[in-house]
Amino acid sequence: MIAVLRGFPAEGIVACFDEAPGGGDWRDINAPRNAPAKNPAAHVSRVHWHSEFFQYELAMPIQTVTVEHPALAGRSIYWGYNLVYDGNNPVSTTGYLVPGRVATASHTLVNHGLDYVPLAFVAYGGRMLMPGVAVQTASAGRSRFVSPYITPGAVGLREVYNSSSSGLGAVSRAYQVMVFRVPVEDASLPLFSGGGGETIIGRGKVRTSRTYARREGGGASPFNIDQARTVDLNNGRARIATGGSVTTEAGYGGAFTAPPFVPVGV
């Protein structure tokens, strides 16, 4: 395929695409060859970029943030009685020892200052984090689950963690945060221009001074975009598969495999 970059000022469109069959005048947006520019949603497989599409524009350099996750004491209480005394002699009885406690906390990872809710990816251990990933596990069901979230001001991390009869220790975890704005057209900017110190395409949707999420040159990166579901549950436990790698909780009994993914770089 030979890619072309064409602008159609009358329609306010600029696009980078592989031509469709049928030929015609290359300057005419109605020519069959320009169909991907005229109707991109119907020819997505031929479109590399289109001014009507939206891209992920990196809003700030990738941030690495370390979070100090707190400890949680263990707990044991009884429903019923552990021991009942017959005179001075303990007689065991059948209460139930209720183990553990649960707690939540939130942490600010990055203040992005965009004043709207952008897209943000958070990675841990070289893998994309989706809501509910365990970043710490210990015996007897002790776990720490984290979920990235986004507000108009910040990218945050919520954690839900639990102990058993034994406590859950404090841990330190490093996260990488990638924040994207979604650029929109600015009518005051040109459709295509090389002036003003940078090249601008699509009235500001693309600027050569900016960085965009794009297909990586090859191999996995911490920001692989998965193209199907990434979580499976079986036997009360989860398997999480992202970027071609699986993380399996002890006890999981299924056979879920990683979905296809696209490594993304900037």
Add this chain to the structure above:
Amino acid sequence: MGRVHNEKPGVITVEGDGGEVRWSSEFPPVNLLPEADWIDTSLSVAFPDFSKFVNYSHNRWYNPPSWPGTGPWRPSTSQDTCVSLTMIEPENRVLGPTTIGTIPAGANYIDVRVRLNRTKSPYTFRDQGVPPLIPNEWVSLPGGSCLVEATEIWRRSFDIVLSGNEVQLVRRQSVIDPGPVSAQQPGSPQDNGRLPLSGAGGDPWGQSSYQGWGWISGSTFAGSYRKGHPAALIQHKPPSANGGLGGDTPQYGGKHPRRFNACSINNSAHDFSSTYTGQIVIRPGYIRT
């Protein structure tokens, strides 16, 4: 300043000042389709209650008094107690799919973001609330998947997935299998169905000391082992307060499930279903692979 060129034949490249590839027709950007193709709608994700049953512990021990005294009022060491629990059974359940909307044919990627508030919480699990794993803020779902609840025994998740050009919701909930009775700690509520009852039909009237857990069918102990996890306390009645004859002197078997002062076996308040409601925005896109 950056530039756009096709120095490599057939390849369009957008470069930054230092020659960095911003994107090119070889390494194209992640493209989201125009806003008219987005799905912005309300979403309700409901998880049903688990399968449950009731476990009952009855304990009585009666030892001939060894303390001083004679006659019917001498101290007795007989005691009688009960505990009843709601148990959750193991399961693996997939619910759906439910169609949320459609996107243009050819799109091979969806950017999924949700903001959900839990509008129905599960009953407390072992006296602890079950906090949702996601806050009531916008969260991005890479691949469309989201774990929403995790306890020592269960997980709940949902997926927003593409099936052709249809966007579907699938819910999953799973409870761990506790394994065979041989894996349970003797005397624990998980070790139920192994009562050393010797009276007719397991009725304790007139029997001597015994103790144990059993699961309840109808209004009395049922038989064999039943897999489950203690989840919530229904009732506990302590020893020597069963209102039997002689004040604190217990009446034999008074807290046995068949007797007048039994613990409740009504666990209708223990509803572990949950529902998350809010907004979902799906931006279909295309990634050249």
